[in-house]
Amino acid sequence: MNALSVRDLTKIYPQFTLDKISFCAKEGHIVGLIGRNGAGKSTVIKGILRLISASGEIKIFGRDASRHEYEVKQIMGYAGGGFRYYPFKTLFRVRKAYARFYPLWDQIKYENYLLRFGISEKKRVRDLSEGMKVKFSVALALSHGAKLLIMDEPTSGLDPLSREEFCDILLNLVREERITVLFSTHITSDLLRTADDIVYLSRGKMLANAPLRELLSSYSLAHFSSADQALKTKVIGLKPVKDGFEGLIPRKEPVPDDVSVTDADIDSIMIHLERENCRAESD
Amino acid sequence: MLNLIKKEISLCLHPTSFIFLAFAGLAFVPNYPYEVIFFFSGLSVYFCCVTSRENGDLPFTCALPVTKRDVPIARILTAAGLQCILLLLTGIAGALKEAVFPPELLFNGAGLSANVALVGVGGILLGVFNAIFFPLYYKKPEKIGIPFVIAAASVFVLIGASVTLRWTHPLFLNILNGGNSEHTGAKLLALAVGLCGYIALTALACRLSAKRFENVDL
Missing domain, CATH: 3.40.50.300 (P-loop containing nucleotide triphosphate hydrolases)
Structure with missing residues (x-):
């Protein structure tokens, strides 16, 4: 119930x-x-x-x-x-x-x-x-x-x-x-x-509503050496970081071999979903 | 509702609410516009609302198991309880004055004498204050000054009208003025009319305030 x-x-x-x-x-x-x-x-x-x-x-x-x-x-x-x-x-x-x-x-x-x-x-x-x-x-x-x-x-x-x-x-x-x-x-x-x-x-909009584990297992955190490399994937909330670019990739999406991927934690999911939402709204 | 009123008394009432009740004793002051006694009740309501705002009382109360529309009604009923005590004390003070003081001291060179008709006029003054102040306040509870100024100004206009009538209109000059022992029936009628007016105006205040407060964002 x-x-x-x-x-x-x-x-x-x-x-x-x-x-x-x-x-x-x-x-x-x-x-x-x-x-x-x-x-x-x-x-x-x-x-x-x-x-x-x-x-x-x-x-x-x-x-x-x-x-x-x-x-x-x-x-x-x-x-x-x-x-x-x-x-x-x-x-x-x-x-x-x-x-x-x-x-x-x-x-x-x-x-x-x-x-x-x-x-x-x-x-x-x-x-x-x-x-x-x-x-x-x-x-x-x-x-x-x-x-x-x-x-x-x-x-x-x-x-x-x-x-x-x-x-x-x-x-x-x-x-x-x-x-x-x-x-x-x-x-x-x-x-x-x-x-x-x-x-x-x-x-004011709902970006996610899911069990915590499901949310955590839905995304991977991908590290790209360049923005061009990132554009070849369905990356979410791409942002520049110290040594390249970082963004979320849905787990079900294929990841090129030259892209390093780690588990996404809740902070990184928030940061990149937020960034994607801002980008979508400004478009 | 009873719990809300108890909460109002224990957490929201400003100490002046009780101090101003003692102002009923002004009825013993010679040559004083006794109608002003009722203005102080409005002032204590204003202090309570300011204290309530500073204490975050409305969001606290609305999160309790109460309906939102009951919140203003409880405050108005609490204020009404104190106002009724003030009316009663003023009536008692006037009766005591009449019983103790010689008749020549009962003459009031300012407004109406301290008698039951004055209590009726007080009922109208308090009712008007309630009907103006509370609906304006519960429309925007963070703004207390403007509703108070409008309500207090209206009360003072009515006080001025009452004092003027006491010197100009035969009903007020000859019948409603003086001790309770003279023209008792007419004075009691004035009391009844005043109290009915008070009840009607306060009920109107409850109704309008509850309706407006439901749309307020806390």
């Missing part, structure tokens, strides 16, 4: 258009939403949460999000890049107001997260470091029995150990409670560690 289904999500701003984004998140999967700054990741998340008025259809566990807004938000947890709200209030006060909205709020679970993250509820939000704010936000999102977690760059601002810890928590949640996670990130190592599927956005 799909925990989240997004169909033709469209939002038009004067300077930016989110163009008919469609993807699904299967129950128990972790979906990574990736793309460069301004690609539309946060707009997609805001559209799902109905923070913006966008057109398109959002379904959470089969229920239409616009018609059943209250019910679907009960089973969703949201964590932004950091807790940027109510800087002068104590965490205790914020949690008290927040928990009231969730009948399935688990105070023991919440306290365990705070203990694990080393956060005191007596502190004010402004007294937390950026990393602590992310952790507080995550602790709130994870403590009300959510079946679908939506996180906007949850690992930004976290140190490597905390990121590792965060990834472990996600994996445990998926393994033990079959929770579905959609999270946007720039940190590709977190994706490789946790994500099952990837949704890749560029300039």
Whole structure:
């Protein structure tokens, strides 16, 4: 079953258009939403949460999000890049107001997260470091029995150990409670560690929507000594590098013998798909 | 809705919301335009909305399990709760003044006397503020100054009209003015009309604000 289904999500701003984004998140999967700054990741998340008025259809566990807004938000947890709200209030006060909205709020679970993250509820939000704010936000999102977690760059601002810890928590949640996670990130190592599927956005358009392994196995990274050599192949996002040119080649395409090929990692796939998209748009 | 109102009270209310309630005590000041008491309620609403913007309250609230249209309604109802307390306190202050002070001190050389008719006028003033400020604010919640200036200016025009009528129109001059013990029926009618106006205008504010806020991008 799909925990989240997004169909033709469209939002038009004067300077930016989110163009008919469609993807699904299967129950128990972790979906990574990736793309460069301004690609539309946060707009997609805001559209799902109905923070913006966008057109398109959002379904959470089969229920239409616009018609059943209250019910679907009960089973969703949201964590932004950091807790940027109510800087002068104590965490205790914020949690008290927040928990009231969730009948399935688990105070023991919440306290365990705070203990694990080393956060005191007596502190004010402004007294937390950026990393602590992310952790507080995550602790709130994870403590009300959510079946679908939506996180906007949850690992930004976290140190490597905390990121590792965060990834472990996600994996445990998926393994033990079959929770579905959609999270946007720039940190590709977190994706490789946790994500099952990837949704890749560029300039408001969806460039890829596939299982991570399938995406990684779809392309090879080809190194060319000259641009002429590259033009003989179906290269994607060709760009000059220190000692020649580099681009992606679909795995099913034949590669000339004189071209060296390596496995494409997620960073190189992003870079070259992005470049190809820019080129196509400027044409 | 109840949870949203509780959240408004615990996270969004500015301390002046409670301080300005004490301004009902201005009813004891001799020769003062008591209609101004109700303006301070609008000022506390403005402070709450500024605090809400600085705290990122609207995006936080809209991500909670609530419908987007309930968010403005909860804030308006919270403000309305405080406004009703202000109306009640003003009415009580006026009654106390009448019970304690000698009749010559009840004369107001500025606006209407502190009586139940004044509470009715206050209801209209607060209702007008709500009906103007909230729909304009919830159209663009990041812009608070302009809706407040428009709403406050409208309230001051009505305060001016009320003070002028108190000196020029026989209904205000002879019947609605003075203590509650004189022309009690007419004053109670003015109170009822004012409260009905307040309810209707605040309901209009809720309706328009909810509709406009649904189209706002946070």
